[in-house]
Amino acid sequence: NAGVTQTPKFQVLKTGQSMTLQCAQDMNHEYMSWYRQDPGMGLRLIHYSVGAGITDQGEVPNGYNVSRSTTEDFPLRLLSAAPSQTSVYFCASSYSRFQETQYFGPGTRLLVL
């Protein structure tokens, strides 16, 4: 199993550009989530999904969209990037919403100029 994979590893955007951060898992996990990690702020939940077709907002959802059309994939979209979205983004998955063990991807480092 590859576990949780994320692409790209690094990305530089200009303010106002859009992009999609990809996340995929091959463990047949129902639950997937996106976090951002910023210095001094820790990991904060952006959006999560408890299964295909179901998504919900986390602590810091503004400026981000998600969809979950398949069990395996959970992309995160930035519609109009802002410098405040410069961060490291982690995707995580778990067997179900009730299982607390989260498996994290390697992260995407995003710089918005």
Place this chain on the structure above:
Amino acid sequence: TQLLEQSPQFLSIQEGENLTVYCNSSSVFSSLQWYRQEPGEGPVLLVTVVTGGEVKKLKRLTFQFGDARKDSSLHITAAQPGDTGLYLCGRRGGADGLTFGKGTHLIIQP
């Protein structure tokens, strides 16, 4: 938001020394997890503690869950450079997913 406070924020010690880092909350939690994150990688689960007073050992790492389930500690014996990393505690938050503390940055110098 039920905050998790981790201390110290930074810790740099020599190889072979012992250390303890802490995770505290003002509210009771049903379980707590400890993760380690190495530079350039995602967090990796070390342990989950569930029962008040529980002690779990993972080689040189000892995890303790407070009797009142409001605090937890991680003790490392004879620290090694490979223990270097960011140690995070996390618990189930109100919006699903995990709520994390800000972490303890640990550096073990050879």
